Amino acid sequence: MGDELIHRFRRARRDPALAVIEGFHALKHALRFGAELIEAVAVDPELLEALASELAPDLAGTLAVRVEPIDDETLAAIVPLVPRTGVVAIARRPRADVAAVLAARGPAPVVLLEDPRNMGNIGACVRVAAAADAAALLTTxxxxxxxxxxxxxxxxxxxxLPVTSIQTLPESDRPLLAIDPEGEELAPERLPARAVLAFGTERHGLTGSLLERADARIAIxxxxxVSSLNLATSVAITLFSWRLAAGHAG
Ligand SMILES: C[S@@+](CC[C@H](N)C(=O)[O-])C[C@H]1O[C@@H](n2cnc3c(N)ncnc32)[C@H](O)[C@@H]1O
Known part of the structure; x- marks a missing residue:
């Protein structure tokens, strides 16, 4: 049972149909936004209930019954970095329909990250895109x-929100804005609705082909x-400039 469980969790880390969720806060958000949980394990299921009562009353009473208790040793064998809250879960990844995302008529922008390399940066970009209620986050x-x-x-x-990797950005009727330190100064009130906001890779910035394709280049x-900002910081500034100027705060 222990070995099987360890293999399932290790395999899930490499399975493109699955997501591994580590720690209470990640599990809380996953469940709140409709994750389809396959299995969850925790060293102390009661601790999860206590955390839920304190920090996520909407989930109180629902966690302990869904997690299998495991010992510290097994937990250490299934995650490279043990979360302090001692919980790890596997969920099915929701399918992202890129064509539908690009065709959606709502005003929210789509974030495109060209070839992001740093996992912490990608995570921070997803987090701020969710907070700003962006339409999707795509990566190449x-x-x-x-x-x-x-x-x-x-x-x-x-x-x-829909999060997925793509080969290249498909054509669409959305304005394509290259967010680039060499662009024209950002004017939040002039950021158009439904834009694709494109950000470059951490070291080299946006590719020449994206810059050529873009309808405008915008600089923060x-x-x-100072030569540039961190990728996730740039995403945060641009998304919240749009959101506050468009009156979508709250
Ligand atoms: C760390 S930067 C890349 C630095 C790269 N040497 C360059 O000059 O673009 C990663 C991405 O963040 C965005 N970025 C960083 N600072 C920016 C700024 N001041 N204005 C607009 N975009 C910025 C761009 O999309 C950039 O491609």
Whole structure:
């Protein structure tokens, strides 16, 4: 039973149909946004109930019954970095329909990350995209945005909006804005509705082909001498500039 469980959780980390959720806060968000849980294990299921009563009353009374108790040793064998709250779960990844996302008529922007490399950054981008109520977060490149470290960095908010990797951005009628330090200064009130906001890879920025394709290039103003902001910080500033200017706060 212990070995089987360890193998299931290890396999799930590499399975593109599944998501591994580590820690109470990630599990809380996953469940709140409709995750289909396959299995969950915890060292102390009662602790989860206590945390839910304190921090997530909407989930109180629902957690202990859904988790299988395990010991510390088994937990350490199924996750590289043991979460302090001692809980790990496997859920099915929701399917993201990219064509439907791009065709949606609502004003919310789509975030496109070109070839992001850092899992913590990807997680932080998903978290802020969920908080700003973005329409979706898409990534290009070889890194899976659902890798467990990214889900952990996003506190489980991958379940709050469509998140998926794509080969290239399909054509659509959405305005494409390249968010780039060499662009024109950001004017929040001029950010259009339904934009695709494209951000570049951590080291080299946006690709030439994306820059050529873009309808506009937008720069976040910085103090002289600073060459760029962190990727997730740039996503946060741009999304909340749009959201506050468009009167979507709250
Ligand atoms: C760490 S930066 C990449 C730095 C890269 N050397 C460059 O000059 O683009 C990662 C991404 O964050 C965004 N970014 C960072 N600072 C920015 C700024 N001041 N204005 C607009 N976008 C910015 C861009 O999308 C950039 O491609």
């Amino acid at each position: 490149g070889e890194h899976d945005p659902w890798y467990p470290d990214a889900v952990r960095g996003a506190a489980g908010l991958h379940f709050a 103003p910085m103090r002289e001498g």
